[in-house]
Amino acid sequence: METRLANSFRLTVNEKKFIETALQSDxxxxxxRPFDFRNISIKFSREEGSAEVQLGxxxxxxxVTAQLTQPYKDRPNEGTLSMFTEFSPMADPSFEPGRPxxxxxxxxxxxxxxxxxxxxxxxxxLCVLSGKSVWAVRVDLHILDNGGNLVDAxxxxxxxxxxxxxxxxxxxxxxxxxxxxxxxxxxxxxLPLIIHHLPIAVTFAFFSNESTVVVDPTHYEExxxxxxxxxxxxxxxxxxxxxxxxxxGVLQSVIMQCLRIAGQKAYDITTKxxxxxxxxxxxxxxxxxxxxxxxxxxxxSGAGVNIGKNQNKPLKGDSERSNLTSEKSVTDQSxxxxxxxxxxxxxxxxxxxxxxxNFIGGPSSWDPYSAGxxxxxxxxxxASRGMTxxxxxxxxxxxxxxxxxxxxxxxxxxxxxxxxxxxxAETVLRTNGERTLQDAVxxxxxxxxxxxxxxxx
Amino acid sequence: xxxxxxxxxxxxxxxxxxxxxxxxNRAHGSASWTQGDTKVLVAVYGPKAGTKKNENPEKACIExxxxxxxxxxxxxxxxxxxxxKRTLQSICILNINPNTTTSVIVQVINDDGALLPCxxxxxxxxxxxxxxxxxxxxxxICCCLADSGYIIxxxxxxxxxxxxxxxxxxxxxxILSVRPEGSLxxxxxxxxxxxxxxxxxxxMSVDDYLNCLERGRAATAKMSTVLRRNxxxxxxxxxxxxx
Numbered sequence: 001m002e003t004r005l006a007n008s009f010r011l012t013v014n015e016k017k018f019i020e021t022a023l024q025s026d027x028x029x030x031x032x033r034p035f036d037f038r039n040i041s042i043k044f045s046r047e048e049g050s051a052e053v054q055l056g057x058x059x060x061x062x063x064v065t066a067q068l069t070q071p072y073k074d075r076p077n078e079g080t081l082s083m084f085t086e087f088s089p090m091a092d093p094s095f096e097p098g099r100p101x102x103x104x105x106x107x108x109x110x111x112x113x114x115x116x117x118x119x120x121x122x123x124x125x126l127c128v129l130s131g132k133s134v135w136a137v138r139v140d141l142h143i144l145d146n147g148g149n150l151v152d153a154x155x156x157x158x159x160x161x162x163x164x165x166x167x168x169x170x171x172x173x174x175x176x177x178x179x180x181x182x183x184x185x186x187x188x189x190x191l192p193l194i195i196h197h198l199p200i201a202v203t204f205a206f207f208s209n210e211s212t213v214v215v216d217p218t219h220y221e222e223x224x225x226x227x228x229x230x231x232x233x234x235x236x237x238x239x240x241x242x243x244x245x246x247x248x249g250v251l252q253s254v255i256m257q258c259l260r261i262a263g264q265k266a267y268d269i270t271t272k273x274x275x276x277x278x279x280x281x282x283x284x285x286x287x288x289x290x291x292x293x294x295x296x297x298x299x300x301s302g303a304g305v306n307i308g309k310n311q312n313k314p315l316k317g318d319s320e321r322s323n324l325t326s327e328k329s330v331t332d333q334s335x336x337x338x339x340x341x342x343x344x345x346x347x348x349x350x351x352x353x354x355x356x357x358n359f360i361g362g363p364s365s366w367d368p369y370s371a372g373x374x375x376x377x378x379x380x381x382x383a384s385r386g387m388t389x390x391x392x393x394x395x396x397x398x399x400x401x402x403x404x405x406x407x408x409x410x411x412x413x414x415x416x417x418x419x420x421x422x423x424x425a426e427t428v429l430r431t432n433g434e435r436t437l438q439d440a441v442x443x444x445x446x447x448x449x450x451x452x453x454x455x456x457x
Numbered sequence: 458x459x460x461x462x463x464x465x466x467x468x469x470x471x472x473x474x475x476x477x478x479x480x481x482n483r484a485h486g487s488a489s490w491t492q493g494d495t496k497v498l499v500a501v502y503g504p505k506a507g508t509k510k511n512e513n514p515e516k517a518c519i520e521x522x523x524x525x526x527x528x529x530x531x532x533x534x535x536x537x538x539x540x541x542k543r544t545l546q547s548i549c550i551l552n553i554n555p556n557t558t559t560s561v562i563v564q565v566i567n568d569d570g571a572l573l574p575c576x577x578x579x580x581x582x583x584x585x586x587x588x589x590x591x592x593x594x595x596x597x598i599c600c601c602l603a604d605s606g607y608i609i610x611x612x613x614x615x616x617x618x619x620x621x622x623x624x625x626x627x628x629x630x631x632i633l634s635v636r637p638e639g640s641l642x643x644x645x646x647x648x649x650x651x652x653x654x655x656x657x658x659x660x661m662s663v664d665d666y667l668n669c670l671e672r673g674r675a676a677t678a679k680m681s682t683v684l685r686r687n688x689x690x691x692x693x694x695x696x697x698x699x700x
Contacts, residue, residue: 046494047567057482061566063527088524090484090500090562097522140527142564144498145481219483 011223019224023212028221030056034214035261040269042160042276048190049165053157056218057147059091062157063140064165068180071127071134079126079134083112083158085141092146092219103150110243111141111155114199114232118240121162122194128170133180135167137193148219151230155201156273163198163277166190198273199240200266201232204258206248213254215261229255231262235270463615471598471611471676476578476687478586484562486587490579492611494569499579501587504557516551517559523576524564537563537573544577544597544627544654550590559589570613571599573656574625578684585688594630595653596677596684599623600669602661608668610676622659624666626673629653630681650674 019029026034038056045052049064071078085108087095095101100108115121126135139161141154168190170182205217205225217225227247232240239259244250466472472493481487484500491497504517512518521542523534545561561583563576574597581595601612601620609616617623629651652670661669 045567059481065527084527086524088562088564089502089522089560090481090487090498090524090564092483093502093505138527142524144500144564145483147482 011220015220016224019220020207020209023207023214024209028214030218032216034212035265037216037265037269038218040156040272042156042273044160044164044276044280049161051157051160051164053153053160055147055149055153055156055216057145058149058153059143059145059147060150060153060157061142061144062154062161063142064137064161065140066135066137066165066167068128068133068170068182069136070132071130076131077127077134078123080136081112081116081121081123081139082136083108083115083139083141085111085143085154087143090145091143095143095146106243106245107151107154108141110151110201110230110232110241111158113241113243114155114201115158115162118197118199118232118234118238120195120197120199120234120240122196125194126167128180129172129178132178137162137165137167146219148222149203149216152201152203152216155199155232156269159195159198159200160273160277162193163195163273164192164280166192197234197236197238198270199232199234200269201230201241202262202265202269203228203230204262206250206254208248211251211254213258215265229258231259233259233262233266235267237263237266462609464613466611468607468609469672469676471679472613474680474683476582476684478582478687484587486583486585486589488579488582488586489566490575490582492571492575492578493613494567495571495575496566497572497576497579498564498566499576499583500562500564501580501583501589502560502562503587503589504554504559506557508556508558512558514556517549517554517557519545519549520558520560521545521580522560522562524562526565526568537576540573540654540656541577541580544595545580545584547653548581548591548593548595548629549584550592553590559584559587568614570615570617571611571625573597574599574627577627577654578680582684582688594681594684594688595627596630596680597625597627597654598673598676598680599625600673602659602665602669606665608665608672610672620659622657622661622665624655624657624661624669624673626652626670627654628674628677630677630684 022029023034028034030038032038038058039054041054043052043054044050050062052059052061069080072080085100085104087101087104087107089095089097121137126137128134139158141158143150143154166185166189168182168185169188170180173179173181203216205214205221206212206227206229207214207224208226214221217228222228225247227244227250229242229244229250231242234240462468472495473491475491476488478488479486480489480498481500485503486501487499489496489498508514508518509520519542521538523538523541524530525534541561541563549559561580563580565572565576577595577597581591584591585594599611599617601609601616601623603609604621609620612620612623655670657666
């Protein structure tokens with residue numbers, strides 16, 4: 001009992017009075033105006049269906065996974081969407097592990113209601129075999145840091161994760177057409193979920209004096225407030241859900257004003273989410289294009305140049321490894337993991353070395369957890385190694401045109417290939433259509449090429 | 458016999474390491490540790506009054522909560538909690554704050570092999586960030602044994618699953634001493650040769666295990682330098698977080 005008291009967040013009387021008095025003059029303690037949201041930053045990781053949202057000091061992560069299960073008896077044609085909220089003890093000293101607290105349950109319910117009742121996520125498209133097999137989508141929300149207003153942040157994280165989630169494609173097969181075959185992502189491109197609209201939650205906090213209302217309370221304001229209301233709207237100004245559970249009584253006019261403001265905020269936040277998801281999708285598409293054989297010619301000659309570099313430190317050795325993996329990732333799509341690991345590793349080495357010397361491939365390699373790489377610097381460094389710049393740009397534009405196509409294409413002729421070995425390696429790597437285990441094994445001639453280019457130096 | 462690793466690394470090569478401190482605002486100490494694609498975030502809440510029922514009230518107690526990325530909490534999470542707790546207990550100075558509990562919360566962000574060593578490294582960095590008194594740091598590493606008796610370090614998840622056996626080892630970090638005697642010696646052997654924690658999975662011969670120990674020890678020297686560099690005090694950025 002003692003420990004729980006020590007853990008709970010108690011504001012002193014002075015602090016409470018200070019916050020309330022400041023609000024009477026429309027001043028908030030972090031300098032915002034009453035109807036300003038904090039900065040929202042949405043980051044995605046390499047994996048699909050995971051999003052990390054920072055709303056000021058509040059930090060939330062969402063992970064989306066899907067499994068095939070049996071549908072509910074009363075809805076045989078629909079898939080299911082379930083939310084699991086974890087108020088991790090790392091977010092707040094008063095969060096205890098184990099059974100979810102009231103606040104955790106309420107948060108989960110509000111977000112769930114916003115998505116399910118408003119039919120934002122299309123559950124009928126998740127049905128594979130009516131009455132037998134449907135997709136059950138599960139959203140895990142981890143609250144990492146409680147800086148106030150968890151509902152809004154968690155909602156944005158859940159939406160961002162659902163928008164970027166891809167489920168494997170499956171088809172019906174077998175003798176009677178009743179067997180469900182799930183295609184792995186290497187064979188068939190996974191599909192996104194169908195989401196009709198984005199319900200955005202906007203939380204208001206009410207204070208005891210003279211109907212003071214603020215949007216997006218921090219945890220200090222939450223400790224002082226008299227009541228709160230969460231309105232979930234979408235960009236079309238449709239109200240998906242409203243939650244006002246007890247607390248201060250509020251005038252009707254104030255509620256109407258809040259709903260109007262919520263409409264504007266919902267529109268702003270929807271555009272932010274959509275922009276973040278768009279840029280993530282283009283990065284993803286670019287990453288797929290990088291696995292194109294036409295990009296290989298550039299990488300191999302780059303590999304020849306980079307091998308000569310200093311390889312004493314094990315971390316620098318990543319450059320050699322990453323060059324070879326970039327070639328390999330072209331030949332075998334299932335090695336996509338490695339290709340992506342390479343890009344993250346490159347970013348990590350950048351972080352550690354501070355300078356991106358050993359970079360191959362353009363700005364398509366990215367890692368949200370480290371600083372971005374200056375693409376101009378990259379191009380300059382690559383140009384200085386004797387590669388023709390216009391050909392690179394041409395490749396880039398060609399790459400964009402061919403988004404989604406996996407068929408290999410003849411590499412452009414104007415790339416200067418330094419040694420005949422490289423051409424031989426090119427033809428080996430330019431395999432058509434099927435990729436076999438043969439491609440997974442590092443071909444021996446690559447090693448010979450590497451040794452020959454080192455001997456050149 | 459050379460083994461070709463999937464991502465092209467050599468047998469003794471580690472994945473790129475990244476460590477960042479002071480990530481969370483409410484937690485007293487926080488750190489994230491990334492090894493390749495495996496990423497773990499740890500938060501520490503400093504000494505709270507009282508210990509649990511079964512714990513010794515004469516000493517400080519460490520409580521570890523392991524949160525997996527998704528799914529229910531089961532027996533394997535309890536096992537991880539126990540291992541991390543015992544490891545941290547041996548590096549913390551437990552006599553300084555008796556009858557208190559320090560909570561260490563581990564959140565798995567991505568698991569691509571060597572999860573437990575990554576978590577222990579992150580927990581160590583988070584304890585330093587929170588200012589919990591420690592005797593010395595710990596560095597953890599994972600070694601995999603292939604069928605041919607070949608040992609590779611820092612496996613990815615695919616490698617872990619396909620190998621015959623693997624072992625994770627935690628070594629004490631060497632103390633950088635300004636005194637001319639150099640590193641601390643315990644009974645004649647330098648302190649770095651001690652093993653704090655060791656766990657294995659799969660069957661391996663005694664010689665293989667000793668080989669793993671040697672390789673692991675050599676590799677932890679590199680990790681120690683990364684850890685030490687990251688834990689250097691940053692000027693004017695460590696603010697008091699008692700609120």
